[in-house]
Amino acid sequence: MSQMETFKELIGMAAITIFFGLLTWGLTSSYLEEYDLMSTEPKSETVASIVGTKSLFRPPAYNVKIEQPDGTPSEELYRISKKQAEELTRGDEIEGYANGPTGFSTSRDILMDSMFYLAGIGVLGFLAFCCLVATILSIPAIEQAEQKSAYKRYVKKKRKKRKKNRNKKQHDTGWGIAGAIVLFFMFLASRFLLNLFRKVMPFGKTETEATIFDTYSYITYRKHEDSIREFTVAFDDQDGNTIQVIKDVTRNTFADYDIGDRLPISYDSTNPYDVFVRGTSIQDTFQALLTWEMLVYGSMLAVNGFVIWAYYDSRLKGKWKKRQVDAR
Template identity: 60%
Template sequence: METVKEFAGMAAGTLFFILLTWALTSSYLEEYDLTSAKPATASVAAKVGTKSLLRPPAFFVKIRQDDGSPSEELHRISRSQMEKLSIGDPVSGYATGPTGFSTIRTIVYDSIFYMIGIFIFGFISLCCLFATILSIPAIDQAEQRSSHKRAVKKKRERRKKKKKPKRTRSGWGLALGCVAFFLLVTLPFLSNLVHSALPAGKNSAEALIINEDSYVTYRKHEDSSYRFNIVFDDEDGETILAIKDVTPNTYRNYSIGDSLPIEYQTSNPYNIHVRGTTLTDIQQMLLTWEMFLYAALFAVSGFVIWAYVNSRKNGRRDSRKGDRFASR
């Protein structure tokens, strides 16, 4: 009876995760109809860089529409494409329907959470399916008959002492793997911090504000956003069009038609920072949920690394004491 209950529970769990995976996949295909996507090219109408407060710039293009005007929608491209492409050049992507067009980077970045969810729940569904098959009474009984309980018991007793350090090592391996993932997530933030702090390799400019946009939210766990559409000429005389996120303080002090004092990285003119940052601007950048997330990841990573180093030191100290005791 217990075996039947176990099988029913595993089957229900498997069905739940399969349905969840199917729902995510169906929603993803509805959002991005990849089944009808075909390779296509579009003409570049404008190149636009976006620069947030805490992360490096991202690169986009606007494509030329049938009437010759640039599209409002931004299509993500790589930095190398941004440097090579010129206005009027073709950019590769995928067409979904008569008017839909997306670059491969747009599809990947916009659907990254879908893909992660589908992978995680799909993996759990597969594991549950195997567990359900193994919990079928006939298969379970056949497995029990083929196993040698006494031999397994003796092996477990002999390896009992050896398994503890292995489990400890595997636990530290998992913890350090999570730390590596956390540091990978914070890598763009660290890169932006280094570029903003280093004074070398930068040029100053006065950017013209051609548009402004704000999104003010009162939700507890969501940041408001304030941005300017700016245009300026870099040292090579190339016109740079960018969308720059700013603090609420900066947003209140400037408006359309004003000149925004900026500095940009010489090797990457889309890596823009506003000059004349005040303590109010710094405070407003620090009091964002994105900054809290990075701070939490750094705090957890630092604690795990400290605990690991401390554990290694204690292990060496205990081994030395054991050696001294054995020599006596």
């Protein structure tokens, strides 16, 4: 490679590094401007109530309402952990952060609301770092030293290990990528599978009736967006504690009940915020299956099932062919 080509390659890598670096800096600057973390100060508020939120397909999330100056609970929910939900009671102080005299956010609020920014900053920052390393290795002197070192490692490795078949390497690499995809999809679907297991599990749940004291619906006809139908319910658990949960329901269930009605539910005996509506009908199941969220989870599980089947089928065929060769 001529010096001019080497110079062009070095300039190109440097330009890409600067590009990703500027994107990382821009996204970081936008994030700090949006959330203004530099000016946040610790702030505590009084807990008015603990409120769980329970979707159709995932385990519960936990929130608090705080007392407003007039003594009433806030309309806004503030995210907390499961441990905090178990430990906090009405009148306790909850620690958080504020950007002004009236604003308040918990650390979990900040983390969840800024997840997109943090993921983008992480990805772009990683790409910028990789490009920076590649740029440094493109410097002629460093590149020559690295090539000599790599050649020595190659010779040493060649003496210890025989050369493997290229097709086998490609085959193993392909299954490795497929395995990584399976693990990633299983991680994304794990909360769905956990909720499904708890839903169909016939034991470990307590049956009761909850009073509906508020309803909410958001009906959308946009593609790739599900409508929302919620009941805010309250009931007493086994220990006599009043539990408040905002529960997602199907269109059929939402039409059958109204404010003041008693909703038949069951909940996990170890976690009263993990609420399920009893008496699920075929129509309820059908409506849940037609949601986009269910389609996403179903697609991921279908891909996982196919990859696992293909892997074991390939292994069985490989063993069968090997036996045929050995028999000859």
